[in-house]
Amino acid sequence: MGDPSTKTGKLEKLMELNDELENYFNNTIIPQLFVDADMVLRKFTPAAMKHFKLSADDVGRHIDEVSNNIRFPTIVENISEVIESSQDLEKEIQTTDKVWYQMNILPYIIKKENRTNGVIITFIDINDRIxxxxxxxxxxxxxxxxxxxxxxxxxxxxxxxxxxxxxxxxxxxxxxxxxxxxxxxxxxxxxxxxxxxxxxxxxxxxxxxxxxxxxxxxxxxxxxxxxxxxxxxxxxxxxxxxxxxxxxxxxxxxxxxxxxxxxxxxxxxxxxxxxxxxxxxxxxxxxxxxxxxxxxxxxxxxxxxxxxxxxxxxxxxxxxxxxxxxxxxxxxxxxxxxxxxxxxxxxxxxxxxxxxx
The missing domain is CATH 3.30.565.10 (Histidine kinase-like ATPase, C-terminal domain)
Structure with missing residues (x-):
């Protein structure tokens, strides 16, 4: 059996990291989504909630069910492409409300298993630039x-x-x-x-x-x-x-x-x-x-x-x-x-x- 104090330390470290991640998600002004490998929406920032009219009820839903809120028709295909390739994807998109964004889809990689377990999607408003x-x-x-x-x-x-x-x-x-x-x-x-x-x-x-x-x-x-x-x-x-x-x-x-x-x-x-x-x-x-x-x-x-x-x-x-x-x-x-x-x-x-x- 391992040292209980070591396990407690690791748990505390994980909780600390989770708190930091939660704090980041709650305070960033950038719209971001975290979608897992099963295409389930796991988390989003308050900015994403505001921009895409998401609610707490959307957490746990398949991304295809909330893609109408995001108003970008090929988002599911793009997520699949990043998960399969483990390569970043960056593109300029225009939503149906005519606003331009730079969309970055980054693979969320579990290093120990060397596999992509989802993606983090960032939307940067570039409408003025366009x-x-x-x-x-x-x-x-x-x-x-x-x-x-x-x-x-x-x-x-x-x-x-x-x-x-x-x-x-x-x-x-x-x-x-x-x-x-x-x-x-x-x-x-x-x-x-x-x-x-x-x-x-x-x-x-x-x-x-x-x-x-x-x-x-x-x-x-x-x-x-x-x-x-x-x-x-x-x-x-x-x-x-x-x-x-x-x-x-x-x-x-x-x-x-x-x-x-x-x-x-x-x-x-x-x-x-x-x-x-x-x-x-x-x-x-x-x-x-x-x-x-x-x-x-x-x-x-x-x-x-x-x-x-x-x-x-x-x-x-x-x-x-x-x-x-x-x-x-x-x-x-x-x-x-x-x-x-x-x-x-x-x-x-x-x-x-x-x-x-």
Whole structure:
């Protein structure tokens, strides 16, 4: 028989360790769960009780029975994976209430037997960090929008200016003709200046788009038509409008870029067999305001209709462009809770529908 005093000492040591563990569990501010190898919830911290609305009655229940409280569907599979492998598991999760956590599942190993007898699960609230990261991701996209728009939206006004200067240089004109050309040149310069000022005017805000404002569709469409005047004249395109919804609450510079991109594409991808006919319409549809740009151009094959929204996608090498325009448009719309859809038939034309929320 062993020494009774030794056994008493070991028991006291175990009780002391248990008290320390209990004290830790009761005072830590981190949500933690202790689940044994039979998937039974054995203990949890007060923070876990608060976060996941657990109660004393949940102790002794199978984790599958309380997983709805934790609101993370694969937790049982993840616990099994850690118990089987005895390896830590760390992942970022989002619960159904949209809060982000860093979840660490650590194996509880009995050293003498060299086996895992359960897991300790820790949840660290990283929602603020995730939101900041998302903010920076959006900021990067916004600055990408700026770069794209500066290189894309000013091409039209610059082309107009170059064309008008070329006309002035070519052959002598009457004083009235020269005055008219100079007036048009001045108008193009004003339009170019306004475009550049809007694109670079981020004031003290780090975001590309200002807070939504009331944007008049007719004004923005006229701006786009003016910027693309040379291309419209060159192709003899007929651009008509049906404005049933006059305004939208959005960033003005983004609406202008959206209209410009869609109108520019309709002109680029025209059907060589006939004159381009482009119709721009707006209307209210439930909670959305719809902008449609319909053309009678070459159309898009069905299996390519989603690919056109990917970065650098170009379906026709003989048409100028970077293949980033629709990618940018999609990002602009989706960042504000909307979406963009396309319907098209090869040889008949294409309709883009933007859903502004």
């Amino acid at each position: 939101q900041i990261l998302k903010g920076y991701e959006k900021l990067n996209r916004n600055y990408e929008n700026i770069i794209h728009s500066i290189s894309h939206d000013i091409k039209g006004p610059l082309s107009n200016i170059e064309g008008l200067i070329s006309i002035l240089r070519e052959t002598p004109k009457s004083e009235e003709d020269n005055r008219q050309i100079i007036d048009m040149l001045s108008e193009s310069v004003v339009n170019l200046r306004r475009t550049v000022e809007e694109l670079v005017d981020i004031e003290n805000d780090t975001a590309f788009a200002k807070e939504p404002e009331r944007v008049n569709f007719e004004n923005v469409i006229e701006d786009a038509k003016l910027a693309l005047r040379d291309k419209i004249a060159e192709t003899q395109a007929k651009v008509s409008t049906q404005i049933r919804e006059a305004e939208v609450s959005f960033s003005r510079k983004n609406v202008r870029s959206i209209v410009y991109n869609l109108l520019s594409n309709a002109l680029k991808y025209r059907n060589p067999a006939g004159e381009p006919a482009i119709t721009i319409t707006t209307e209210k549809a439930g909670e959305y305001i719809l902008l449609r740009v319909r053309d009678n151009g070459v159309g898009i094959a069905e299996d390519k209709q989603q690919a056109i929204f990917n970065r650098y996608t170009r379906l026709h090498d003989n048409v100028e462009g970077t293949g980033i325009g629709l990618f940018i448009v999609k990002g602009m719309v989706e960042d504000m809770g909307g979406r963009i859809e396309v319907e098209s038939r090869v040889g008949e034309g294409t309709t883009f529908t933007v859903y502004f929320r």
